[in-house]
Amino acid sequence: EAGVxxxxxxxxxxxxxxxxxxxxxxxGHATLYWYQQILGQGPKLLIQFQNNxxxxxxxxxxxxxxxxxxxGVDSTLKIQPAKLEDSAVYLCASSLDPRASGRASEQFFGPGTRLTVL
Amino acid sequence: AQSVTQLDSHVSVSEGTPVLLRCNYSSSYSPSLFWYVQHPNKGLQLLLKYTSAATLVKGINGFEAEFKKSETSFHLTKPSAHMSDAAEYFCVVSDIRTDTGNQFYFGTGTSLTVIP
Structure with a gap:
């Protein structure tokens, strides 16, 4: 199975x-998340999609x-205009919709995009 | 409201000794709980999860965690640390919302150092 x-x-x-x-x-993952992770900190949720x-x-x-x-499939995150404090790793994750099964499903994370703003 | 507290920001152990990473949660519901590991310059990888089945959960690479409702804890343990375990560890709590599906809440992370 291909990952994120x-x-x-x-x-x-x-x-x-x-x-x-x-x-x-x-x-098949209905839910998609974008996180911002600044160096030395935990991921911070920016936006969560359910389908589109x-x-x-x-x-x-x-x-x-x-x-x-x-x-409801691919997603794009844009920054315009960028600031120095936007330097971070931007993580995308996806998960199944748990409401069908009634059980929480884990998030699967992509490798991230490391953004450096000079 | 849901929240997660990781009690130690840094833990240092010698190779071959036990690992204990502590996590307490606050939840108004029956939560699902997860531990993720993040190696330097890598994405997050699921170590293990608790979703209301057995309270003692076994994960990858010899890690396990025990869900203790009375203590609202989900501590991560490993009997013998390996150099490759050095990484950042995140405890995550999740609930299922009827309107939005999964909601995840991250702890601030624990950095594990393994000393040779």
Missing amino acids: AQSPRYKIIEKRQSVAFWCNPIS GVVDDSQLPKDRFSAERLK
Whole structure:
């Protein structure tokens, strides 16, 4: 079974530039998550999709970050314009919808994209 | 509301000695609990999970964890540390919401150092 794919793996940009990250979840996983992980910290949820709808974006800085999941499969996370404090690893994860089985399902994580903003 | 507290930000053990990484949770529901490991410059890998079956859960690489409802704890243990266990470990609690499905709450992580 293929895992969660992310690209690019590394990105270096200057502040005020734009950047986009792509994620392809595991086939059949209804839920997709984007996390920001700053060095030395735990992952922070940015946005959670259920199919192609947003269920939680309370911690997404909406003035500069945007995300979409067209057709309920792949997802793109964009930052425009980037700030120095956006330097982090951006993790994508996916999981099955637990409501069908009534049991929680684990998240499967991609390798992440390391963003450096200069 | 759900929350997770990892009681130690750093743990250091000698190779071959036992490992104990502590996790306490707060949950209004019957939670599911997970331990993930993150090696340097790698993504997160599931070590083990508890989803209301056996309270003693065995995971990969010799790790196990015991769910203790009375203590609201889910501590991670391993009888004998190996150099390859050096990594960051995250305890995660999850509930199932009727409106949104899975919601996951991460602890702040415990960095494990293994001394040769």
